[in-house]
Amino acid sequence: MTDLRDMLADARALIECESPSGDRAAVARSAEVVAEVGTGILGVAPERIDGVHLRWRLGPGPSRVLLLGHHDTVWPLGTLDDRPYAVDGGILRGPGCFDMKVGLVMALHAAAGLDGVTLLVTGDEELGSPGSRELIEREARAAEAALVLEASADGGALKCERKGTSLYDVRVIGRAAHAGLEPERGVNATIELARQVLAVSALGGAGTTVTPTVARAGVTTNTVPAEGSFAVDVRVETRAEQERVDRAMRALGAVDPGARVEVTGGRNRPPLDASASDSLYALACRIAVGQGLAEPGRAAVGGASDGNFTAGVGTPTLDGLGAVGGGAHAADEHVVVEHIGPRTALLRALVSHLGAGGS
Known part of the structure; x- marks a missing residue:
C-alpha cells in the first residue's frame, strides 16, 4: 500500500509548480515536474509530446487501459503566493489540488508495477484540449477502457x-x-451586439444551456462602435441538441441591414452518455464492496472533460475517479485527505482487473 506521506509530498511538488493553461512556458515547466515525479514512482520516464503532454506505456504488451488526466490549471501565476500548499485539519489546499493534481498523483501511484496500461497526461485540457484531442482519441481507440x-x-x-x-x-x-x-452616419455594433446576445441566449432550454459570456465593443466613448464580439458557452445532453444549436448559431444574421455578423468556433466535446459508463461503474461498485468500502455514488454533471472525447470514439469511460473535495475553479478549492488512500486503492484494483482482461 502506498504511503500517504509519499503521496502528499508528490502532490505538493505538482501543486507548487504553477501551470496556467494559457502560459505555455509554465505548462512546460510543470510537465518537467510531472515527468520527474512520475519517473520516480513508475520507474520509467515518459514520452514528451509537443512539450506539454506526457505518455507512459507500462508493461511489454499492448495496453488495455487508458488512464487520463491533465496537469494544466485555471490559476494564473502568483496564485500560490496567496493560497499556498497546505494541509490543515485533514484538508489539503493549493491551486489546482482538486482539479486535478492530486488525481494525477493517485493515477501514478495506482499504476505503479502494473502492465497493460497507458497513462496520458495532457497540458491543455482547461483550454478545451485543442492540441491534445487527436492524441486522446487515438489512445482511446486503442484501449478497452478509459479511466479519467x-x-x-x-x-x-x-x-x-x-x-x-x-x-x-x-x-x-x-x-x-x-x-x-x-452618430446617424454610423452603424452601432454595440446595439447589434445586444440584439445578438438576446437571440443567442434564447437558444437554450430543456437541459441545454447557451450562455453569452465575455463581451466587448467599441474603442472610445465618443465613437459609434464599429466592431464588437462576445463568446458563447453551450452545454448539451445529446448530440442532436448540439447539432441543433450549431445550426442556429451559424444561421445568425444581423438585424440592422448595415451590420454584419460572423460566427466562428463550433462543437468541442460530445456528450458523455450514461451507456458509456454503465459497465465500468458497476465494476467499480463491486470492487469497492469487496474492499469493504461503500459503493460510490454516480452523478451527471454539466462540466465536460477529456472523458467526453474517449466516450465519443466508443471507448467505455468512467470519469471522476480522482480526488474527493470541492471548489474546482474557485478560491475554496480543496481535497479531503482521508479519501486519497482508499480512492487510490480502488483505482489500482480497477486498473489491475481491466488490465488483466476482466470486465
Whole structure:
C-alpha cells in the first residue's frame, strides 16, 4: 500500500509548480515536474509530446487501459503566493489540488508495477484540449477502457454522464462615426451586439444551456462602435441538441441591414452518455464492496472533460475517479485527505482487473 506521506509530498511538488493553461512556458515547466515525479514512482520516464503532454506505456504488451488526466490549471501565476500548499485539519489546499493534481498523483501511484496500461497526461485540457484531442482519441481507440482522474462529484460520486460542449465567438461589424457630431452616419455594433446576445441566449432550454459570456465593443466613448464580439458557452445532453444549436448559431444574421455578423468556433466535446459508463461503474461498485468500502455514488454533471472525447470514439469511460473535495475553479478549492488512500486503492484494483482482461 502506498504511503500517504509519499503521496502528499508528490502532490505538493505538482501543486507548487504553477501551470496556467494559457502560459505555455509554465505548462512546460510543470510537465518537467510531472515527468520527474512520475519517473520516480513508475520507474520509467515518459514520452514528451509537443512539450506539454506526457505518455507512459507500462508493461511489454499492448495496453488495455487508458488512464487520463491533465496537469494544466485555471490559476494564473502568483496564485500560490496567496493560497499556498497546505494541509490543515485533514484538508489539503493549493491551486489546482482538486482539479486535478492530486488525481494525477493517485493515477501514478495506482499504476505503479502494473502492465497493460497507458497513462496520458495532457497540458491543455482547461483550454478545451485543442492540441491534445487527436492524441486522446487515438489512445482511446486503442484501449478497452478509459479511466479519467478528474475530481469526483459531490460526496465522492463518480461522473457517469457529462454534457457536451460547444464554444463560439460572435463578431459584429458595424461602421464608426463621431458619437456627438453625426452618430446617424454610423452603424452601432454595440446595439447589434445586444440584439445578438438576446437571440443567442434564447437558444437554450430543456437541459441545454447557451450562455453569452465575455463581451466587448467599441474603442472610445465618443465613437459609434464599429466592431464588437462576445463568446458563447453551450452545454448539451445529446448530440442532436448540439447539432441543433450549431445550426442556429451559424444561421445568425444581423438585424440592422448595415451590420454584419460572423460566427466562428463550433462543437468541442460530445456528450458523455450514461451507456458509456454503465459497465465500468458497476465494476467499480463491486470492487469497492469487496474492499469493504461503500459503493460510490454516480452523478451527471454539466462540466465536460477529456472523458467526453474517449466516450465519443466508443471507448467505455468512467470519469471522476480522482480526488474527493470541492471548489474546482474557485478560491475554496480543496481535497479531503482521508479519501486519497482508499480512492487510490480502488483505482489500482480497477486498473489491475481491466488490465488483466476482466470486465
